[in-house]
Amino acid sequence: MEILAIxxxxxxxxxxxxxxxxxxxxxxxxxxxxxxxxxxKATTLGSLLFFIGIGLAxxxxxxxxxxxxxxxxxxxxxxxxxxxxxxxxxxxxxxLKGSKDPDVRDDLAAFESLxxxxxxxx
Amino acid sequence: MADIIFNIAAVIALAxxxxxxxxxxxxxxxxxxxxxxxxxxxMALSGIAFLAHFLGRIIYLDVALVYGLISFxxxxxxxxxxxxxx
Numbered sequence: 551m552e553i554l555a556i557x558x559x560x561x562x563x564x565x566x567x568x569x570x571x572x573x574x575x576x577x578x579x580x581x582x583x584x585x586x587x588x589x590x591k592a593t594t595l596g597s598l599l600f601f602i603g604i605g606l607a608x609x610x611x612x613x614x615x616x617x618x619x620x621x622x623x624x625x626x627x628x629x630x631x632x633x634x635x636x637x638x639x640x641x642x643x644x645x646l647k648g649s650k651d652p653d654v655r656d657d658l659a660a661f662e663s664l665x666x667x668x669x670x671x672x
Numbered sequence: 673m674a675d676i677i678f679n680i681a682a683v684i685a686l687a688x689x690x691x692x693x694x695x696x697x698x699x700x701x702x703x704x705x706x707x708x709x710x711x712x713x714x715m716a717l718s719g720i721a722f723l724a725h726f727l728g729r730i731i732y733l734d735v736a737l738v739y740g741l742i743s744f745x746x747x748x749x750x751x752x753x754x755x756x757x758x
Contacts, residue, residue, distance in 0.1 A: 552673075552674070555674035556673055556674045556677070558674070559673075559674040559675075559677035559678045559681065560677060562677070562678060562681040562722075563677055563680060563681045563684070565681070565718070566680075566681040566682070566684040566685045566688070566718070567684065569684070569685050569688040569714075569715050569718060570684050570685075570687060570688040570691075572688065572692075572711055572715075573687070573688035573689070573691035573692045573711070573715070574691065576691075576692050576695050576707070576708055576711055577691050577692070577694060577695060582701065582703045582704050582707065585695070585704060585707050585708070586703075586707045589692075589707050589708070589710065589711040590710070590711075593711050593714040593715065594714070596714075596718070597714050597715075597717060597718050600681070600685070600718040600721060600722070601718075601721060603678075603681075604721050604722070604724070604725045607674060607678070607725060608725060608730075610730075611724075611730055611733065614730065614733040614734070614737070615721070615733065617737065618717070618721070618733060618736055618737055618740070621737060621740055621741070622714065622717070622740060625740065625741075625744040626710075626714065628744075629710055629744055629747040629748060629751075630710070632747070632748055632751040633703065633706065633707065633710070633747065633751050635751070635755075636751040636752070636754040636755040637703050637754070639755050640754055640755065642703065
């Protein structure tokens with residue numbers, strides 16, 4: 551029983567690490583869509599691991615923890631999707647100009663040359 | 673041994689909570705703030721589950737379930753407000 555509690559505590563520690571990664575991502579990401587992406591996926595996995603760890607430490611709690619986990623797995627991507635849909639419909643454009651990714655820069659340059667009609671057809 | 677690791681995990685989750693709260697204060701727009709609030713809710717759910725384990729009471733998991741439901745409805749309401757107003 552003690553071994554099971556220690557394994558559960560280590561899994562909970564991994565889940566809290568994912569929560570901390572989500573917080574750092576929300577702190578540092580440059581754009582609303584980027585913040586939404588890192589904030590949703592990492593918190594979903596982190597809370598799943600946290601609940602699994604608590605369920606291993608208290609084996610008679612599996613029913614309610616499973617209900618909570620399924621609830622979070624349904625509602626968290628759904629709320630993120632609704633937020634992204636609302637942001638898209640009010641006209642917020644994703645980050646392209648200040649991006650540090652070379653692929654995004656190439657795509658942006660190709661798109662601008664296509665718009666002005668000077669470049670080749672891509 | 674297990675309790676010490678559980679306490680460390682709870683402290684790390686609390687640190688994540690505090691770091692996310694910064695984005696609510698300085699977030700340039702409403703979208704950033706509501707994204708940070710959504711993430712903070714999930715961290716608070718983990719904190720409530722840890723509290724249930726720490727105090728040994730299963731009834732707090734019901735509190736976590738109702739809190740998650742109300743937070744989900746709040747995010748949906750704010751998204752609808754952003755999209756087409758009240």
